[in-house]
Amino acid sequence: MAIDKGYVFTSVKLLFVLLFVESQCRLHHLVLKDDVRQRVHLNTFGFYKNGYMSVQMDRLSLNGVPIEDIDSSTIGFSLDRTSSNGFSTYLDDGLDYCVLKKVPSSDFAVVLLLLDFKYNQVRMKTSADEGMFPHIIPVLPKSEKDGEEKQQEKPQSGDVAKSRRDVTENKADVTFPLQNKDKVFSFQFYFNVTTDTQQGLYNFYFHNCYSSMAINQDASSLSTLTFSLEIHIEEKNPESFLSAGEIPLPKLYICMSGFFFSIGTIWVHVLRTRSSDVYKIHWLMAALPFTKSLSLIFHAIDYYYISNQGYPIEGWAVVYYITHLLKGALLFITIALIGTGWAFVKHILSDKDKKIFMIVIPLQVLANVAYIIIESTEEGSSEYGLWMEILFLVDLLCCGAILFPVVWSIRHLQEASATDGKAAINLAQLKLFRHYYVMIVCYIYFTRIIAILIKVIVPFQWKWLYQLLDELATLTFFVLTGHKFRPASYNPYLLLSVEDEEDMEMDDV
Structure with missing residues (x-):
């Protein structure tokens, strides 16, 4: 009987500890430390017209491999749109190799954000036709050298949207700054769903292609690339934070x-x-x-x-x-x-x-x-x-x-x-x-x-x-x-x- 009571007490205690774990829900805050996964599913959210998504990568640090040995198509993010969970996504089209290593197909509505640590840039690639995918708009931090005021908080900021949209409308590679402070990297972006054709289910992933690109190399000479990441994601439909x-x-x-x-x-x-x-x-x-x-x-x-x-x-x-x-x-x-x-x-x-x-x-x-x-x-x-x-x-x-x-x-x-x-x-x-x-x-x-x-x-x-x-x-x-x-x-x-x-x-x- 004493054993049963102790089991019940332990179960109830564990339950209440779990109940009070803080959940960010639709205002996401994810912290990863020394992770080695090749692909991390950050979020999936269904957007109506006039919905928005704001991403703030506060810290990204890499360990185990010199920064100089990491090219511009090794670490990055992918954002793709589908009409439902059952339809093939951009990731399903290339499970045998890293998606950052290939040019986005015109059959998919997808954007790749490649982190170039050599030049401290974020390179954006997309093959979606004009108007089929929301414009990715970078948000630059306030700088003493730049007197222009940059809006960071709300994705509806029209002035910033216009100034960035002129740059991002081109389907060719578009770059924007990647902040680097003592090899800790950060950047911000957001997008607005402005038309009915842009509505859909958006899947957001982080990719680490270092291990996948090293498959054909000598295993004895390989090092393990680990990454630590802190990221904030806010997503909202016109009248609700729900998908x-x-x-x-x-x-x-x-x-x-x-x-x-x-x-x-x-x-x-x-x-x-x-x-x-x-x-x-x-x-x-x-x-x-x-x-x-x-x-x-x-x-x-x-x-x-x-x-x-x-x-x-x-x-x-x-x-x-x-x-x-x-x-x-x-x-x-x-x-x-x-x-x-x-x-x-x-x-x-x-x-x-x-x-x-x-x-x-x-x-x-x-x-x-x-x-x-x-x-x-x-x-x-x-x-x-x-x-x-x-x-x-x-x-x-x-x-x-x-x-x-x-x-x-x-x-x-x-x-x-x-x-x-x-x-x-x-x-x-x-x-x-x-x-x-x-x-x-x-x-x-x-x-x-x-x-x-x-x-x-x-x-x-x-x-x-x-x-x-x-x-x-x-x-x-x-x-x-x-x-x-x-x-x-x-x-x-x-x-x-x-x-x-x-x-x-x-x-x-």
């Missing part, structure tokens, strides 16, 4: 919260009107839609503040993470309990059933911890990809684990229907358990595969359809499960439970 496909989410979550609250209220009414046929599992099922409703409300509030100010209010974010954790754990525990037949078919869980819960509950805690870390971590950080893989793997393991109790119950009922005198009731239960198994498989398949495929295929401004379909699938699953296991005297599950109680009373006599 184009996320702008409808606050209203969507509020509406779905109302639906879940409604079915929870209806379920409680059913339990009160048929109190004689109600079991403990029914009240556990009643808590699920209300917990889901609260989680959606807090999620909507979280997105509302992100939409208005670019980052969440810490208190609301913490409350959302807590309700999300409770909802996830309660969902899988309820599905597993129903699958074991607890309170319907049997009143005591077997050792085999208990082992399932010993697996599912820790996995659910780990999955929710991974989700919280992902939500509060920048995409470009080295641990982001690791936690994404952990979340995907653990979620699949949880989905697979909750199917075992249903399969065991089906086998148990098949054997029971052939050995005892309650074949009709057992066969009716067997039919319902098979239906429930199909329901779980369809729910998992749709929310984990079909909905994600839709998210990849649809245009960037319709990405919210993924969340809509996911919530509708969950709502449908809740309604069907409640209908199958509703308290009623003619329910085959309850019939067997009543018969078993009568047999136990006769045995006692």
